[in-house]
Amino acid sequence: MKTILAAYPGVLKGTGSSILSALQDLSVAFWPCRYKMEKHLQVISVLQWVISFLAMGAACTVLLIYMFCTDCWLISAIYTAWLIVDWNTPKRGGRRSSWVRNWTVWTYFRDYFPIRLIKTHNLLPSRNYIFGYHPHGIFCFGAFCNFGTEATGFTKKFPGIKPSLATLAGNFRMPVLRDYLMSGGICPVNKNSIDYLLSCNGTGNAVVIVVGGASESLQCAPGLNTVTLKNRKGFVRLALQRGSDLVPVYSFGENDAYKQVIFEEGTYWRTIQKRLQKIIGFAPCLFHGCGLFFGNSWGIVPYGNPITTLESQSQCQKLRIQLRRWWTCTTQCTSGPCRTFLTGTRPALA
Template identity: 85%
Template structure:
């Protein structure tokens, strides 16, 4: 029993160098073989992330309200007071934890698909960067694993660069969830937060923006190579205003994690999705995976970090300048896709569709 508890504790906290080694002393009849045990741990690691993303915020809010109505109301009151005091922290660089980013659970998360991070060029710690991540997929597994954890070795591959994955600002209004996200170096995708990281936090910062956002997630499906980028120029304006270099990033296999029911344009369900997207900030999708519908398919996800585009600092860039660097970014992304597509299961004839 002590061995089981030690293994479970190590899985959650990442304190053990090898969870399976803690199980080796158990009688062989009590557990499946090593490979099956590894697979179970990988599934659990992915499920905890998906469930946390979908339900942790709402569950913790409900729990906080419940505690406030019990004899333990003082605990809830103290936390609410702390929440008010700490409210602006996500917009001021957050509160990342190298301990959380190095949890053992993320290595199992990585190995489930598996997820890989490939570096193509060095990044200078004396510069700041905006990574454009494509495509969004359903849950952006590659983006989270590569930039929200150290499972694929970001800090070793890009020494001196501190990644901050930008996500919906609404997630940081939920108790506990906000702290969980901040511990991974995840920040709100709003102007205040990104301005702080790129202008008041020194150099060596890389803000990762999923450019296609919620709109792109409505179109993701296995085998589709499509990104929403043609009219997305805000991240280019931001790069020019802060003098941050643009870096195209493409994840092969991101769209293969789930199968999605895609509704045709003009249908009632499509209109409903778009209305909810405007209200909630994200697009509710009807998707399914391998187990219980919620576990994604274990298809490889390979994230390629491309060559940085040097961007000058122009406080009030003209539309022509914005269009110039936007066109340069699109061309760089297309070249990145074309260069690596055949290495990751695509055909030479496959093209990247930009909408």
Template identity: 75%
Template sequence: MPLPSVILFQRKNSFLCSVYKCNFISFIFLSSGTGSNILSALQDLFWLLKSKVEKQLQIISVLQWVLTFLVMGIACTLILMYILCTDCWAIAALYLAWLVFDWNTPKKGGRRSQWVRNWAIWRYFRDYFPIRLVKTHNLLTTRNYIFGYHPHGIMGLGAFCNFSTEATGVGQKFPGIRPYLATLAGNFRMPILRDYLMSGGICPVNRDSIDYILSKNGSGNAIIIVVGGAAESLNCTPGKNSVTLKNRKGFVKLALRHGADLVPVYSFGENEVYKQVIFEEGSWGRWVQKKFQKHIGFAPCIFHGRGLFSSNTWGLLPYSKPITTVVGEPITIPKIDNPSQKDVDFYHSIYVDSLIKLFDKYKSRFGLPETEVLEVN
């Protein structure tokens, strides 16, 4: 055998012997108690790393929605104005032309996207808190519905996750029902933001939009209205369960005009995810908030959550507190074209009683004492 072949053969045999030795040592090592312990430790390390990555993805998913809620509309408007002043002005001009053409789409049910509603990011968003949706009764696809969502909280995080995404399985729990979360009409005047909101099935909370969905969009529609609105957000604080409802009767009148059943919805934990500075009635702070609410439609709140890198610091991220949204029993509403005030008051009182009963039935299941009372303002 030539010398190079002998050397190659010897090296090959040496390599094979090393492999056999390593395999034999590995077998002996893993067969011993020490090997099993190390293997178990490696598995624990793997799951720890995976858990850490998932937690970071949850934080990112929530952060993007908080920034969307707070600054996306203004940021996109400023960016569009800037692009108009650059060499890329044609792109902005085309979008503005599209905006004019598409202006009334939000009033006609919007343009939802099942692809967007099923993004994986919403599942990370759900698991951050976590958020759950509890179904108590079936909903008929031959009827339309108005869900009254309580309480508002700071950002209505439970309302968004449960009804504007499929993260908690609203489509599976209520098959054939199309949910539309109603929010401030002003959001749909903001470029890019309007399209993002519509993709999740979000619509303006105004009469034109609601009338269209309940009268010209067939049956099986459910409009979710956060009844307390901005006024309720001013009083939300951890440990407090109160709703602004006594003088909120417009949604009942809408239900009567369209014969849409009313469904009370209560979200346990919605007020726990942020801490807020509450201004007393008559203070300058409350005066400013009410002026904003009257002229702009929202009330500025001074609130904080946790920091981005630590739960022990202040920041814009909500605290990781569970939110459980319970959808109650539908209240059958007759269709009355011109309901009287007496009709509105009657069905409003039924709705208030149903909401209180829903709260009392489920409060102890989700961490509240039996003595807890829902405050209706």
């Protein structure tokens, strides 16, 4: 009997430690480790931008119309009135917010790939600039992260320079989405908007134009670097008219974010893509990334491949044709050796 009583406290002690160990394991099961939590936040930050770009404008438009038919019609009426009054703001410099550009979510966005911005030359705040960005990719992740947010420290690397990423003007006709884009300093890619920034907004402006546009997005695929430059003369003409400097910018790894089915020229599907591009302003692409929960499945989450953005030295020539030749050569010189060093492939010109 004494033996049993002597052993009983040990049993209780062992039982208590077992319960404590089980509770610790349970907490780990429901609360992932710091590394996994970081990865989850990175995926969520990228996914929210992809979904916002794809669906926010259409969803908010439908919601605004629906609310007119409910008891919340007054909210829709007030916002619609504000939309009419504020309609031309995107064309007049927009309404950027330093608070939004410095959101913590953008650091998770940056670290997912990760994305880096490499500075090669200083930019003078007394000048205005046009950044020609290559390549387009599917969603321009590098362009948005570097110039639409402060995740890579643009204003610290280039003090006195205000970047304005130019995107499709149709995005600024969508309720809520337009305000979301403007808060990051994003503007419509049309002559009036860019001309205002370069001539009526003082100095220290850097307008970022994705030169290849929708046509270039149809050629993007992992390991393929096709740069569209033919018939792209408007940004050069505008730079000469306003005395702005041109700065070539190339993002290595932009095309590696998604896998895309590229249709050959002359095929039925390529014809459909080009016709839709003329109608809606962008070319619908058949692409896929990885799944949300499993990396080896298909989904809209981009592949986490590094994106390195390199800005080259600004130049300005007197003659447009000479400047365009310089641009082509500089783009090849900027992207060629670096791309060969990084991946062993050189970009092609289309």
